[in-house]
Amino acid sequence: MAETTDVVVAGGGVIGLAAAWETAGRGLSVRVVDPAPGHGAAWVAAGMLAPVTESTFGEEALAGLFVAAADRWPGFASRLQDATGSDTGFRTCGSVAVALDASDRAAIDQLLDHQLRLGLEASRLSASECRALVPALSPAVRGGALMPGDHQVDNRALVLALIEGCAGAGVKLTSDRVVSVSLDRDGAAAGVVTESGELFQAGTVVLAAGVGTPQIGGLPEGVVPPVRPVKGHTLRLRAEAGREAFPHTVRGLVHGRHCYLVSRADGTVVIGATSEERGYDTRVQAGAVHSLLDDARLLLPAVDEWELLECIAGLRPGSPDNAPFVGPTSVARLVVATGHYRNGFLLAPITAEAIAEHLTGGEIPAPLAAFRADRRVEAARSERPS
Numbered sequence: 219m220a221e222t223t224d225v226v227v228a229g230g231g232v233i234g235l236a237a238a239w240e241t242a243g244r245g246l247s248v249r250v251v252d253p254a255p256g257h258g259a260a261w262v263a264a265g266m267l268a269p270v271t272e273s274t275f276g277e278e279a280l281a282g283l284f285v286a287a288a289d290r291w292p293g294f295a296s297r298l299q300d301a302t303g304s305d306t307g308f309r310t311c312g313s314v315a316v317a318l319d320a321s322d323r324a325a326i327d328q329l330l331d332h333q334l335r336l337g338l339e340a341s342r343l344s345a346s347e348c349r350a351l352v353p354a355l356s357p358a359v360r361g362g363a364l365m366p367g368d369h370q371v372d373n374r375a376l377v378l379a380l381i382e383g384c385a386g387a388g389v390k391l392t393s394d395r396v397v398s399v400s401l402d403r404d405g406a407a408a409g410v411v412t413e414s415g416e417l418f419q420a421g422t423v424v425l426a427a428g429v430g431t432p433q434i435g436g437l438p439e440g441v442v443p444p445v446r447p448v449k450g451h452t453l454r455l456r457a458e459a460g461r462e463a464f465p466h467t468v469r470g471l472v473h474g475r476h477c478y479l480v481s482r483a484d485g486t487v488v489i490g491a492t493s494e495e496r497g498y499d500t501r502v503q504a505g506a507v508h509s510l511l512d513d514a515r516l517l518l519p520a521v522d523e524w525e526l527l528e529c530i531a532g533l534r535p536g537s538p539d540n541a542p543f544v545g546p547t548s549v550a551r552l553v554v555a556t557g558h559y560r561n562g563f564l565l566a567p568i569t570a571e572a573i574a575e576h577l578t579g580g581e582i583p584a585p586l587a588a589f590r591a592d593r594r595v596e597a598a599r600s601e602r603p604s
């Protein structure tokens with residue numbers, strides 16, 4: 219039987235890895251079990267950290283959480299860089315929302331008013347002001363808004379740095395799939411059982427397996443929160459080697475469809491994203507690629523000249539109210555961190571802090587405490603692709 223640890227984390231995506239790294243940093247022994255760490259939704263994502271753009275109608279309760287989450291990012295990125303020597307690509311770049319037609323413009327204006335009412339920092343832009351900020355924008359762009367508080371991280375660089383950081387902090391990484399939680403005689407979590415038949419005993423079990431979380435067995439009905447897969451495609455292109463193509467993230471509305479372009483310092487650009495309810499299906503579909511490229515080239519005609527590097531699809535862990543589930547459950551010594559839907563990168567540092575605090579006897583930070591793992595939630599509200 220494997221060595222017992224203080225904590226075993228099922229799932230090494232951005233949430234599980236960040237939680238493991240923070241927890242190990244506070245002196246607990248931690249094991250992460252995942253057949254392909256970092257290669258779930260985290261690998262597909264665009265890495266936008268967008269507290270303002272993501273604060274949308276019907277999700278007012280999340281706006282405060284998003285702002286508190288964004289505040290944690292500079293410190294989190296610099297601590298990880300100090301620990302590993304790896305650059306995560308965290309950049310304070312801001313977003314420019316742009317409209318392609320008059321009704322897109324009206325929709326952006328409405329959202330801007332809503333964001334201003336929430337006290338968020340954003341301002342209206344004329345068409346020429348949009349083009350001054352992103353000169354490659356199409357002359358057809360009708361205007362938009364600037365959200366200076368939105369930022370980005372290179373999602374893949376981040377998960378690789380977290381894997382390195384975990385290894386450096388003594389976290390044991392086991393390449394296997396968790397099939398069930400093992401309970402002791404009192405019904406408390408005592409470890410996890412894997413596909414290869416190993417039992418990893420631990421003082422506390424953390425379930426952080428993204429869309430794989432509800433498939434983990436061994437628990438009473440209703441303990442694992444209702445997380446569902448929401449498929450999203452992203453494309454990766456090279457605009458210009460070694461030089462960023464444009465300085466701000468572009469969040470476009472194209473005849474009512476959402477399309478974003480995230481420009482990295484190395485000259486690559488991530489285009490996304492679709493939002494589809496298709497169960498556990500990660501096949502790349504031609505129609506999705508076609509429509510993303512079509513919308514992106516309407517916003518930035520230069521896209522036609524760029525090299526297409528990759529088309530990929532992944533599954534966001536969606537929750538009924540689009541908010542995460544973080545904290546203890548009705549099963550003793552069982553903690554959950556999942557349901558981060560379209561904002562797992564934005565929410566990773568605050569979630570990791572919450573899990574590490576809880577596991578070391580502290581309190582879950584206030585803005586996350588409202589999103590308990592054992593709350594009961596109703597139907598889904600809004601659908602926006604990030």
Ligand SMILES: Cc1cc2nc3c(=O)[nH]c(=O)nc-3n(C[C@H](O)[C@H](O)[C@H](O)COP(=O)(O)OP(=O)(O)OC[C@H]3O[C@@H](n4cnc5c(N)ncnc54)[C@H](O)[C@@H]3O)c2cc1C
Nearest residue numbers: 231233258259260265266396428430450561562563564604
């Ligand atoms: C197209 C797209 C674009 C996105 N863009 C953004 C963005 O710009 N900004 C942002 O903040 N968020 C974005 N997201 C959302 C973000 O990627 C997710 O919220 C985040 O990855 C969730 O983290 P996670 O660790 O819960 O899940 P994942 O990253 O999916 O990781 C789950 C991990 O669990 C493992 N696992 C699954 N089942 C088991 C099991 N039984 N046992 C052990 N391990 C298991 C998987 O192998 C995987 O490594 C995007 C997502 C998609 C799909």
